[in-house]
Amino acid sequence: MPLLLLDAVLAVLTAICALTSLASVGAPLTWDGTIPVAIALGLLLLARRRGPVVVLALSAAVLLGAQYGGLFEGGVIWPMTVAVFTAGLANLPWTAAICVLTLAAAVAPTMELARGGAELLWLALVLALAHGYRQHLRWRAEHEARLREAAGTRLAEQRLQIARELHDVVAHTLTVVGLHLNVAAEADSLPEAKGAIRVASDVRKKAMADLRSLIGVLRDVSGEPQPELSSIADLVARAREAGLDVTLDEGGDPTEVPAAQAMAAFRIVQEAMTNALKHSDARRLLVHLDYSSNQVRVEVVDDGTGPVSYTEGHGLTGMRERVTALGGWLEIEAGDGFAVRAGLPV
Template sequence: MGTIRVRRALLVDLASALLTGVGVAAGPAVTGAPLLWHGAFALGVLLGGLLLARRRRPLLVLVLSAGVLIGYQSSGLFEGGWVWPLSAALFTAALTRPGWAVTVGALTLAYGLGQQGLDAPEALARGGVELLWLALVLAAASATRQYGRWRAEHRARLLQLEQTRLAEQRLHISREVHDVVAHTLAVVGVHLNVAVAVLDDSPEEARAALNTAIAVRNQAARDLKAFVGELRDTPQQGLESIADLVAQARAAGLEVRYQPEGDLAAVPAAQALTAYRVVQEAVINTLRHSDAGRLTIKVQATACDLVVNVVDDGSATADYTAGHGLTGMRERVTAVGGTLRIEAGSGFAVQTVLPLTAYMSGLAS
């Protein structure tokens, strides 16, 4: 990309030099003046050649070009205008040094009008035309500067948006990995504790607990694989996956009552995934921080909202702290315009309301 940009700039410089050289050389001939090799032609070559250095030394090129033009005009070797031969040099200098470009252009024009000894009406007419051309060149340079600033600001905004999008993606990935890993560790931990406790007295029960832990571990591996697939635009978990969470909680020894209501298949993917993660985090907290024996999960889809309630009957959750899981749960719910309420005391209760119609209309707008 850098090489292409350099080549493009070189082609523009060559074109500017060629056009200036041809224009200055042929300009006087258009008005009937003789075309002299040591006059207009030589001036065109000099002004065009100077333009090849206009990007590195724009102000110096303008001053030298003005000096050369004044010299040729004063010696009678060139009878064209005082501003238009300097158009490219004026434009380039005005991009970075607009004040100096105005000064050099105005002084050159004033000197030229003073040297020609014109009467007032003719000087006013010729000066007006030259001044108008100078204003047009400077206005074009000003517009180009403004466009350059706008492009720079636009690129900065795009970069900021891209950085924000990447940060959101990293946050999303961290939430997904936390949800899968935390849930797996919680369930596997429960079954390992059971296996250790009954290993001597009931090897069969210990073996069953270990088999369940292995099954949960395998499910976690599948979940992580599915999540990686999601990054490649494959489907992710939804409300139908809550049944797996229920089975795992029951296998961990909880009495679970699951109540799905409404048309859950019609729930949009964003709300479905959010609801699944809320239930998953609630189950994790019950297994980790509660002495609960019973867990109730209710998921209800109405015409306007998706309501999720998860309640256990534990008694050791009053002093809970909002860690990464609960914080991520709240962020997920907020991201889709929902509300989240958590109560801890005589049990752990999570209630989430995720709007459906308002969210979808917001996306459409």
């Protein structure tokens, strides 16, 4: 319901309530008596959102003015219910003070303590409801703020994960393509050069498919599966085509490995291979995967013959964060060659 329409409905109900209440204490329902009072109380509510405390004070003044003007006897504050509730949401102390003063002024001329006690209980109930509803609104606002913050955090994590995926795909692909283009540039025969270029083209096509898959995750329209443990065989084949002697050793049942651990294992092998391909002195590469009931163990070691220095860039940092997020461990050794060992709890 629109707010203006709601205020109009409350204004009409308040006017009716005022007429009924005043009639119950003997006030005449005339145009020069209680009807203007009821209309005034209703019209004031149309401004309750802009100045709730002011509207409450004016409503109290209208009722007290009518009483002291001789229209009726006895404290009647029921028509102020909506104004009291609205003002209580905005400023509870001021509202309570106005209500107490109004009740005291309304009861004083007649000393009807019983009527004053009943209306005091009603005012207390309305103020308690206002206070409870205000607390609910505050809790809901804080809850929604926490939800927005959590959504923003999840979005940032997803973007970071996608950035890592893009880095892994592009870095690995460019390394392989660069090696094959170098082979093509240095080849002595045309068939050898064509073969290297063909392999580079195939790798590029696969990388484009991977990139489309990652972008599809952003758009949520991609049906392509994420890399799995079975995709490691493709990495091995590419590394062999690039000139590395790769040995793939697998133990255990890969079908029992959860998707998160499978993705992490694939990316660890991919990043380790990328680093191995960058070592001009590396000729052999061992990839060992062990799938046990409680852990996926990944080990990638090359046979570089000279000391290797490295800096943890996006690839290695992303690898370490993947493993840490899954509660696992990661060891990177750079001495005579390059070694990556990781354990991923299942």
